[in-house]
Amino acid sequence: MLDTRFKSFSRRVRLETLEMIQRSKSSHIGACLSLVDILSVLYLGILKIFPNDALNPNRDRCIISKGHAAAAVYATLAEIGYFNKNELATYCRNGSYLTGHLNHKVPGVDFSTGSLGHGLSVGCGIAILEKRENQGFNTFVISSDGDLNEGSTWEGIMFAAHHKLSNLIMIVDYNRSQALGNSDKIINLETLESKFKAFNWLVKVVDGHNHISIYNALISCKKCKECKPKVLIANTIKGKGITFMENELLWHYKNPIGEHYHKAKKELEFDLCEQQ
Numbered sequence: 001m002l003d004t005r006f007k008s009f010s011r012r013v014r015l016e017t018l019e020m021i022q023r024s025k026s027s028h029i030g031a032c033l034s035l036v037d038i039l040s041v042l043y044l045g046i047l048k049i050f051p052n053d054a055l056n057p058n059r060d061r062c063i064i065s066k067g068h069a070a071a072a073v074y075a076t077l078a079e080i081g082y083f084n085k086n087e088l089a090t091y092c093r094n095g096s097y098l099t100g101h102l103n104h105k106v107p108g109v110d111f112s113t114g115s116l117g118h119g120l121s122v123g124c125g126i127a128i129l130e131k132r133e134n135q136g137f138n139t140f141v142i143s144s145d146g147d148l149n150e151g152s153t154w155e156g157i158m159f160a161a162h163h164k165l166s167n168l169i170m171i172v173d174y175n176r177s178q179a180l181g182n183s184d185k186i187i188n189l190e191t192l193e194s195k196f197k198a199f200n201w202l203v204k205v206v207d208g209h210n211h212i213s214i215y216n217a218l219i220s221c222k223k224c225k226e227c228k229p230k231v232l233i234a235n236t237i238k239g240k241g242i243t244f245m246e247n248e249l250l251w252h253y254k255n256p257i258g259e260h261y262h263k264a265k266k267e268l269e270f271d272l273c274e275q276q
Contacts, residue, residue: 002045006211009079010040014241015268016075016088022261024092026100030251031144032072034175034208034236038142039076041214042171046222048137051081054107060137061126063111065119065153066144066173067102074098074106082108117150119143120170124156127168127229138222141170145183148172148192160229161200169221170201170231173208175238179252192233201231208234242267 017032042062043049050056064073071091078085083106090096097105101114111122123141130137147153160168174192176183183189196203202224206213214234221230238252239245242264245256256264 002215003212005044006037006040006215009044010036010211011241011268013040013072013075013079015265016078016085017071018242018256018261018264018268020071020075020088020091022256023089024100025255025257026071026092027251027253027255028068028071028100029242029254029256030177030238030245030248031066031173031175032069033240033242033245034238035066035069035072035142035173036076036241037209037211038171038173038214038234038236039072041211041218042140043076043080045215046218047140049080049108051077051108054082057135058137061110061123061139062142063113063119063123063126063139064102064109064142065113065116065147066142067113067115067119068100069173070098070100070102073102073109077106077108080108082106116144116146117152119147120153120156121159123168123170124159124163124165127160127165128163130167131163131165137167139168141168142173143170144173145176145189146178148189149178149187157196157199157201164227165229166225166227168229169218170229171218172231172233173236174233175208175236177238177247177249177252181249196231196233200228202226202228203231203233205233205235208236209240 021029048060091098104112123139127139204217206217245251
């Protein structure tokens with residue numbers, strides 16, 4: 001039952017993400033689609049959140065450092081009930097708060113992001129405050145391959161381990177692709193698991209499109225009492241859910257128009273009908 005909810009939610013978010021990006025003539029659709037299954041599990045099954053009281057001090061914090069995946073995040077937040085889904089039609093329009101990179105003015109967004117490398121350090125700051133004041137929430141940070149190219153991210157990794165931030169859970173959307181090419185051709189991060197272990201993090205590796213695997217790993221991270229920060233390395237596929245976009249670098253920023261849009265929409269609508 002839980003897996004069915006996750007799958008249905010993911011398909012709705014993917015379809016709405018496609019519509020938003022096509023309407024606005026923007027993109028980053030590949031990066032959005034690789035993240036959707038992670039977002040579905042987080043917001044449906046893991047995070048302590050209050051959509052009708054977005055700034056509730058008891059909420060878990062979620063910093064999404066790959067801010068260029070804004071369309072998928074906004075679609076997720078609207079599905080959960082942070083704001084009316086009709087507002088998604090204003091994505092990337094002049095005057096809209098649904099900007100092309102994440103905007104903290106949007107209910108449910110804890111921090112504005114876009115330039116890579118800042119999210120983990122912000123998350124560390126929030127987590128260390130919670131630890132000192134025992135406020136009872138966890139901090140989640142979603143990062144990407146590009147984030148891990150930034151020195152500031154590795155400063156955050158060292159800082160979190162040094163301060164034993166066991167209330168910090170990092171998720172790496174590890175699709176192995178960036179704007180200009182495959183990650184191993186830009187800055188090779190392998191083996192990522194051993195790097196985090198060397199910095200004294202608790203590491204779990206999962207299929208980033210298997211909802212139950214993501215869920216079980218995150219539940220385990222939340223329950224773990226070890227005085228270490230935790231990281232979930234989620235092996236994902238850029239463009240996941242639209243067959244012709246999967247692992248295709250072109251769709252990092254190409255906008256789906258014409259035949260591409262109709263083909264993508266047909267595939268997602270078919271998947272949604274099959275699920276129902």
